[in-house]
Amino acid sequence: MQNQNPILISLSELKIKKIIMEFNSQFILDTLPALSLLGFGLIVMLLDAFKNEKITSVVTILGILISMLLAVPGVVIPEEIRLTFYNQIYTGGLAGLIHILLCLSGLLSVPFITDYLQKNNQTHLQGEIFSLILFSSVGMNLLATANDLMMTFIGLEIMSVSLYILAGSFKKDLRSNEASLKYFLLGAFASAFLLLGISMVYGMTGTTMLDRITTIDPNLIKDKFPVLFYPAIALIAIGFLFKLSAFPFHVWTPDVYTGAPTPLVGFMATGSKMASVIAFGFILNSLLPQSGDKLSQVIAILALLSMIYGNIVAAQQQNIKRLLAYSSISHTGYMLLGVAGGPEGYKAAIFYMLIYTFMTIAAFALISSIENKEEDLNYQNWSGLGVKNIAFGLIMSILMFSLAGFPPFAGFIGKYFVFLSAVKGGFVVHAVIGILTSVVGAYYYLKVLVTMFFEKPKDNIQPKTLKIRKNILIPIMVLALIIVIIGIIPAPISSYLDILYGKAGFLAKL
Amino acid sequence: MVETVLFWVLAVLSIATALAVITNRNPMYSVLLLVVNFFCIGGLYLTLNAEFIAVIQIIVYAGAIMVLFLFVVMLLNLGSEKSLEPAFDAKKGLAFLLGLAFLAEMLVAMKDFSAIGSAKETFEYGKVEKIGLQLxxxxxxxxxxxxxxxxxxxxxxxxxxxxxx
Structure with missing residues (x-):
């Protein structure tokens, strides 16, 4: 070759440590959290095969807890974050915390799913659903802690394929089928975009390893490939924005969230979004280390459009699941504003995601408790429900206030950090408009509460089961309590996140 | 010399069959033409010294996936071609224009694209042993x-x- 690729030269100059060819047993220990999830997934699958469906939910909870515990040793030492398994993924430190956060959404949804399946006489699905939840948690882990773009893609596919199936798990329900098929077709389409973007990045840099791509000066790539650089990142961004259901790529969200079994939506909407936002922020940071780049402006605008669109359309919905689906688009907007705000913002986005996980899982679980037929989901029929059933009314109020971002609930803290980081990152106008759109959000969240508390009950159309079953009342109350506690004292979690973030060189590299 | 001739034959053939796939009226012919197209692309991989991908292309695409396609076409039992004829609307026109823009961009990008690494390295990479070792x-x-x-x-x-x- 006459003109050698300057990027390759700069790579060889850096003298990257040669990959050790021997297999190291340390690798297995490092990836034990993910591997144990995988193992428990297989156990749950086999339990189902040998007609032990009843204990699958217990084994699933046990498996997730063990996997979370295995990640704890890495988390207590923040400096521990490092690459493992031939530099394919990160482990320890922040990566451990990410694993724990991702496991959380699976762990919290299990009791609600168990109850929902019992209510709908679908207990025979337990084995499949719980093993899929465990496998998709493995995928989330791989996606969020990957260092290699191939690993990212495989993680994303494991996660997504599990979710496509989960969305359609009630196969006698036509809406569930529709949700699954829509999610699957559009998701496969979005994955193709991501893969094309990854192949372009490989073409430009000669590597798929993110830690090596970070060492290359982005201006060097931009000069060498002026036409290819931004399209490549844009294609990767499309792949992730689809998973996050950001504004122009949101079309699947309302149908999938309405059609899929209610407590499973809680799982689908939280874990997968958290994993995608972490991976997206990480990849963006590796390709474009300087914040304030053109692309982060584009992402800030998309965030803004998601907030405006999600909130305005949600305000017109009658179906509570559809309302929450559109509001999840606006919540994606808040998170994306964090991502656009640079490293400080990723931290805010992860924190926001954590709070959103608690709120969303609790909200869908609460809805599933009174859902018997289609009309029960229309919140216009809930008039007077808050007075009739105090527990339902109280928990719903906490969740709605928190989703709307009222202090002293956790939702407020999440929004506060996101807008703070956006202002710090120079997106003052975006932050102001974002706050205005959350006022629209407050309108429809409070409208639900007004119907529940201040309207006269109409007995003929009200949901029949008003009692929340005991075995899910306690988990929901715990979630509501967590939301209140984080809202009042957010400092321990946020400062701990700060420490882990500071020590994790990979995301904060600037 | 042989390589150049082989490349041109395969390249022209693969583009011709690809065009035939989308212009053909009979879905059955389209599927069969797609098999030819996959074989041509497999041949192109061979000229690039990517033996492994060439073999995989034939086994997976021309073999397994095409059988699936054939089954689907037969199961769908497509009737008159009229129902398949798509109406041309603004959405499709826009998609077409965007597709053209993307194609133009790829062509411009490819014009000043220099191959990564030396030819020898590329030759090594395509070998089955090398891929197996990496995997x-x-x-x-x-x-x-x-x-x-x-x-x-x-x-x-x-x-x-x-x-x-």
Missing amino acids: MTQYVYPFEMISVILLVALIGALMIAKKYN
């Missing part, structure tokens, strides 16, 4: 994790097909 060392973790996707897909297929009493 079993550097990429062993992602390689093993692909099995999870297959497992998940298997569970999904079972869930949809199984009769619960």
Whole structure:
């Protein structure tokens, strides 16, 4: 070759440590959290095969807890974050915390799913659903802690394929089928975009390893490939924005969230979004280390459009699941504003995601408790429900206030950090408009509460089961309590996140 | 010399068959032409010294996937071609224009694209041993994790097909 690729030269100059060819047993220990999830997934699958469906939910909870515990040793030492398994993924430190956060959404949804399946006489699905939840948690882990773009893609596919199936798990329900098929077709389409973007990045840099791509000066790539650089990142961004259901790529969200079994939506909407936002922020940071780049402006605008669109359309919905689906688009907007705000913002986005996980899982679980037929989901029929059933009314109020971002609930803290980081990152106008759109959000969240508390009950159309079953009342109350506690004292979690973030060189590299 | 001739023959043939696939009226002919197209692309991979990908292309695409396509076409039992004829609207026109823009961009990008690494290195990479070594060392973790996707897909297929009493 006459003109050698300057990027390759700069790579060889850096003298990257040669990959050790021997297999190291340390690798297995490092990836034990993910591997144990995988193992428990297989156990749950086999339990189902040998007609032990009843204990699958217990084994699933046990498996997730063990996997979370295995990640704890890495988390207590923040400096521990490092690459493992031939530099394919990160482990320890922040990566451990990410694993724990991702496991959380699976762990919290299990009791609600168990109850929902019992209510709908679908207990025979337990084995499949719980093993899929465990496998998709493995995928989330791989996606969020990957260092290699191939690993990212495989993680994303494991996660997504599990979710496509989960969305359609009630196969006698036509809406569930529709949700699954829509999610699957559009998701496969979005994955193709991501893969094309990854192949372009490989073409430009000669590597798929993110830690090596970070060492290359982005201006060097931009000069060498002026036409290819931004399209490549844009294609990767499309792949992730689809998973996050950001504004122009949101079309699947309302149908999938309405059609899929209610407590499973809680799982689908939280874990997968958290994993995608972490991976997206990480990849963006590796390709474009300087914040304030053109692309982060584009992402800030998309965030803004998601907030405006999600909130305005949600305000017109009658179906509570559809309302929450559109509001999840606006919540994606808040998170994306964090991502656009640079490293400080990723931290805010992860924190926001954590709070959103608690709120969303609790909200869908609460809805599933009174859902018997289609009309029960229309919140216009809930008039007077808050007075009739105090527990339902109280928990719903906490969740709605928190989703709307009222202090002293956790939702407020999440929004506060996101807008703070956006202002710090120079997106003052975006932050102001974002706050205005959350006022629209407050309108429809409070409208639900007004119907529940201040309207006269109409007995003929009200949901029949008003009692929340005991075995899910306690988990929901715990979630509501967590939301209140984080809202009042957010400092321990946020400062701990700060420490882990500071020590994790990979995301904060600037 | 042989390589150049081979490249041009395969390149022209693959573009011609690809065009025939989308312009043909009979879906059955389209599928069969697609097989030819896949073989041509497999041949192109061979001229690039990517033996492994060439073999995989033939086995997976021309073999397995095409059988699936054929089955689907036969099961759908497509009637008159009229119903398949798409109406041209603004949305499709816009998609067409965007597709053209993307094609133009790719062409411009390819014009000043220099191959990464030396030719010798590229020659090495395409070999089965080299790929196997990479898969079993550097990429062993992602390689093993692909099995999870297959497992998940298997569970999904079972869930949809199984009769619960």
